[in-house]
Amino acid sequence: MLRSLPHPDEQALGGALRYRAVVDALEEFFDASGARAAAYGPQYVELWRELRRNTTGGKLFRPRMVIAAFDGFGGPNDDAAGAVPWVGAAFELLHTALIVHDDVIDRDFVRRGKPNISGTYRDRARAAGVSEQDAEHRGLSAAVVAGDLALFYAYRLVDRSGVDEARRGRLLDLMDEALFASAAGELLDLDYSGAILIPTVDNILSMARLKTAVYSFEVPLKAGAVLAGAPDSVIQAMGDFGREVGTAYQIVDDLLGVFGDTEETGKSNTSDLREGKRTVLVAHAAATAAWAEMAPLFGSAELSEADAQALRAKLEQSGARAYAEDLLAQHVNRARAVLARPEVPESLRRELEPVIDIVLRRGR
């Protein structure tokens, strides 16, 4: 499952005004699509309503990345400002497309404690007396269609954002980069999940980067810089910063999934162990002598709380936790080093430093 990203502080990142403009753009898009769907029957209106419910009301993390880079480069006075909310909305829609299809692949019917699109349609089919297996497949089928719509309109919103021809072309190249990478990452994830051998730390981080970080951090940040008319060196810096922060995010996520305080994070700290999730911790531990004792417990559906506690202790003793924490610090340092480059203006540095804090704050 693609984890949801941290909730950025509205004041610290992007600014409430521009954030509101992204919400408005999404509302306008869904209003128009729903009205258009009405000519195709109530089922279609309903699917669009579900897609809307699964897109709006979120944290808009990716649009905030676009806004932060745009504003940080001094964008507010630029004539592309009107396109920013639409490009932001496009990245949010791309995110919806990817999580809806990722949930199909993971056979997840719930997201953030509520039925996702698959779940809503499965439950409806169940209630209509359809067999459990067919109801599930019906849910997944509706989600395949909904994800296709979100993917298509992600591209479409960039295309119609009103930005000039040259920047439009570059933004679409970036969307292409994001989609091409995330499909590769999804495929690698599929391979690793089924693999008997535990992948290496590099494999895990590379997969996570492709599947999530490119489209969540690197590309939205680069898109904001492109919209602001930044030079190539700054666009490159945004990609590098996004890559380091995205990797840091993944490591924090892996650490919290095992050692997190469930009260603080609101997330289970046993399900990664029970599901046998391939994380940085596990990839490190699997290459140590301690793994022989851990392997039988890891990924066991019947993992007890005591077993989980034993695994946690072994992950500590084997050095996996310290390794991950050290790796995290390295990536955070590199992210800061990117912001310290001479080509990154002070205003951009100020906009982006909070991104590091937000990613790290989850770990406290």
Place this chain on the structure above:
Amino acid sequence: MLRSLPHPDEQALGGALRYRAVVDALEEFFDASGARAAAYGPQYVELWRELRRNTTGGKLFRPRMVIAAFDGFGGPNDDAAGAVPWVGAAFELLHTALIVHDDVIDRDFVRRGKPNISGTYRDRARAAGVSEQDAEHRGLSAAVVAGDLALFYAYRLVDRSGVDEARRGRLLDLMDEALFASAAGELLDLDYSGAILIPTVDNILSMARLKTAVYSFEVPLKAGAVLAGAPDSVIQAMGDFGREVGTAYQIVDDLLGVFGDTEETGKSNTSDLREGKRTVLVAHAAATAAWAEMAPLFGSAELSEADAQALRAKLEQSGARAYAEDLLAQHVNRARAVLARPEVPESLRRELEPVIDIVLRRGR
């Protein structure tokens, strides 16, 4: 399952030269994508290879529609000629995206007697010792990712076809129209397949139009006219012609699925009955008194050849066959009437008359 369309005569439709240019455009696209995928690992190259195998080597029916309308309006001398193969290739890729995801929804692992993308990945997982249910899901998962890529790059190929800004915008509006309609049709199909009540003839034809005819006939024909710089009245005529021919195609398909000569069509004439496919024939019969006797056999997995013969006889006696044949004639007449409109130039009429013959030829 979306049926494959009739094989158009190369000489009659589109012309060999321009047909070859579409093949070249697809080859160029897949060469470039495969080379790009190499940086993401061998699994990704393999997925692109499968996507290519499932896109190329087909009949290129939709590109031929683009070409026929373009050439028919006197396109060959137009400066948009260079964009035609790319727009054609885009429609072929859209077709691949839709059938790959449709096969996921129908849980089909075979197309034209060969493993499709789901089938290839399922078989591979099976061979690796994965359980049957997980192997199937693995196949479906790879197909979800592959279909996403095809869908995204369908849009991208139109976007990058090199056509001028005004026509690019109109072509993307058409792609939007096609995708919006086919998603609605897929959703209706999902609803009808699971429904206990048999939908009406109008419902069936409307669903088939949305799911298949809009993106296979109407929109590619309109796209060819747009590329040729035809006036709105001609673009409108292309849509109307596509709609009638697309509906005729669906009725022929329904008739052949029950009354076809399997030797001639190469297709089973019992599987529609065994699967309980919602066709024009069945929709008509379900509204007659004869249905009470037919209902218990229709959709029975154990349908014998004798049962199928009995159903065929009842579809004849109830008047369903005659009704469908009459409806087919009406749509063919309307298609001819569109071509006879004064705004349709003689050259365009000559290009498009063979389309009617090709659709009907399947019925002989």
